[in-house]
Amino acid sequence: MNTPVARRRHPAALLLLLLGALAVIATAYALVQTSGSARAAGAPASETQVDQGKSLYLEGCASCHGLNAEGTAVAPSLIGVGAASVHFQVATGRMPLAAPVVQAERKAPQYDEEQILAMAAYIASLAPGPAIPTAEQLDTTNADLARGGELFRTNCAQCHNFAGKGAALTQGKYAPSLMESTPQEMYEAMLTGPQNMPVFGDGTLTTEDKQDIIAYIGHLQDQTQPGGFSLGSFGPVTEGAFLFTAGVALLAAAAIWIGAKLR
Amino acid sequence: MSDITKATGTPGAEADFATADVPHHPRRTDVDPRAAKRAERQVAGLFSVAALFLLVAVVAYVVIPVDAGVNLPLAGPVGALNLALGLSMGLGILCIGLGAIHWARKLMPGTEVVGSRHEMRSPDEERAEAIAAFERGLADSGFASRPIIRRTLLGALVLVPLPLVVMLRDLYTAPEGAPSPVEQLSMTIWGEGVRIVSDVAERPLKLEDIPVGGLVAASPENLQEVEEAEGNLNARAKAAIILVRMDPSEIVSQQGEGWGLEGVLAFSKICTHVGCPIALYEQRTHHLLCPCHQSTFDLADSGNVVFGPAARRMPQLPITVDEEGFLVAQSDFQEPVGPSFWERG
Numbered sequence: 338m339n340t341p342v343a344r345r346r347h348p349a350a351l352l353l354l355l356l357g358a359l360a361v362i363a364t365a366y367a368l369v370q371t372s373g374s375a376r377a378a379g380a381p382a383s384e385t386q387v388d389q390g391k392s393l394y395l396e397g398c399a400s401c402h403g404l405n406a407e408g409t410a411v412a413p414s415l416i417g418v419g420a421a422s423v424h425f426q427v428a429t430g431r432m433p434l435a436a437p438v439v440q441a442e443r444k445a446p447q448y449d450e451e452q453i454l455a456m457a458a459y460i461a462s463l464a465p466g467p468a469i470p471t472a473e474q475l476d477t478t479n480a481d482l483a484r485g486g487e488l489f490r491t492n493c494a495q496c497h498n499f500a501g502k503g504a505a506l507t508q509g510k511y512a513p514s515l516m517e518s519t520p521q522e523m524y525e526a527m528l529t530g531p532q533n534m535p536v537f538g539d540g541t542l543t544t545e546d547k548q549d550i551i552a553y554i555g556h557l558q559d560q561t562q563p564g565g566f567s568l569g570s571f572g573p574v575t576e577g578a579f580l581f582t583a584g585v586a587l588l589a590a591a592a593i594w595i596g597a598k599l600r
Numbered sequence: 601m602s603d604i605t606k607a608t609g610t611p612g613a614e615a616d617f618a619t620a621d622v623p624h625h626p627r628r629t630d631v632d633p634r635a636a637k638r639a640e641r642q643v644a645g646l647f648s649v650a651a652l653f654l655l656v657a658v659v660a661y662v663v664i665p666v667d668a669g670v671n672l673p674l675a676g677p678v679g680a681l682n683l684a685l686g687l688s689m690g691l692g693i694l695c696i697g698l699g700a701i702h703w704a705r706k707l708m709p710g711t712e713v714v715g716s717r718h719e720m721r722s723p724d725e726e727r728a729e730a731i732a733a734f735e736r737g738l739a740d741s742g743f744a745s746r747p748i749i750r751r752t753l754l755g756a757l758v759l760v761p762l763p764l765v766v767m768l769r770d771l772y773t774a775p776e777g778a779p780s781p782v783e784q785l786s787m788t789i790w791g792e793g794v795r796i797v798s799d800v801a802e803r804p805l806k807l808e809d810i811p812v813g814g815l816v817a818a819s820p821e822n823l824q825e826v827e828e829a830e831g832n833l834n835a836r837a838k839a840a841i842i843l844v845r846m847d848p849s850e851i852v853s854q855q856g857e858g859w860g861l862e863g864v865l866a867f868s869k870i871c872t873h874v875g876c877p878i879a880l881y882e883q884r885t886h887h888l889l890c891p892c893h894q895s896t897f898d899l900a901d902s903g904n905v906v907f908g909p910a911a912r913r914m915p916q917l918p919i920t921v922d923e924e925g926f927l928v929a930q931s932d933f934q935e936p937v938g939p940s941f942w943e944r945g
Contacts, residue, residue: 491800506882562677563679
């Protein structure tokens, strides 16, 4: 083990070399990325943005959604889904899909905002569809919280739970929790109806209605729990399970103490 | 063992308990007066602490502002007042309980006793006496020998509940000209040309307002007036609907020819199982799921039940547009909405 040959072939050497190479590539990639975003920041959907989006699409999406976004046996067509749909699916990390499962899950986004906007611009250039909401549409400063709550309970709570914590649908599908959703994501979801969520277009829920709902969910997100443990706000299931296990354990301990033989 | 002559004795009377025939080990508090004194102090201490906690609860209620918060390590931000009240009152009651049990365990008599149970059966002579008294009564009253009296009495007794049944049936009497209870359960305030408005916002809807894949919770336009006139929510409970829109090519069947309009279908919102309002609609599968008992209806296929305990399909409301282009009902529902009832058949 102490021979020079053995030291040269230390098992960690290969690993270190690989790590070093990866670090170099990552740094170079990051540099390219930063210069790229500096170039196109704030630009409207220009030809270059659509081109960039198209090349990103061909790299990351076309294998499932088809070379012309026409859809395949495993993925729907993206023609006419609009920029809002692309932004929602990619910014929440649902697309690209990690594995072909019942429902795409929220995860860390695989693309940065500029790349997402480029892909959205490309998809929007194929056919008209819901656009990404403007800052004005997302402004909730004048929103009516109480009305938002009423609209939420009428239109959203049946799936997303009365406290926005999400709940089960059929066959392994579920309505996700809204606790991490940004106003833009919520607006886009209502506008486009991702996966099995129904579409709540501007004809049925106006911009003002959507602002009220978003403000109400924001209020739910910021809400403190005056009573302490909320146990997930899932209702009787978690509360009953907690009371049953903890309560029975406490009662058993008390019974043992009361019945214990004294010296 | 059992003490038959004392069968009518008060339960727990002194004589019912005998010292058990087991080896008895006296507790320390039984033999050492100082230990007993110490236990007495502990019990009194627990009761005093309980009193203190309960006073703390009163003080906390007065002193701590309602909106004060405190950050707990595991639970996160919680209300300081709720926390203080819960802890002080809970600990106060707990200390009373702990003191009581400590008292019983350390100071109350510690000897093992046996409480004897008594035989449930009455002694034979009492049973014979009772049977003799019954037979004497039977003979003296002539209940067996005078059948006409016996039969008329039984007939009268059978009729005692009859007035109650008649009154129960008439608990609700429909006013002159008003529909009977069965008719009321079978109809809603939907009717020809009644406009469909979205819930909360109460906006009338046009066909183009509802995108493919869309879902709208809706009710009849005249709901407010009816509710004010009737003074209850019965009309709302029956008339609530959902509107969905799907690609017309995906519609397998409808409950009636031309009941939908360009892929827009209106269904009752009330589950046909036990009447939960449901709007849990999956736009890809066209399934409507009831969260109460998981009944699932396929809205693309006449609202038929595909899963769960519901026995009837979800009633569809026939819709069309009026001359201004707003969505209206063609008529009322063609079958009763909501759960089944006796006379529904």
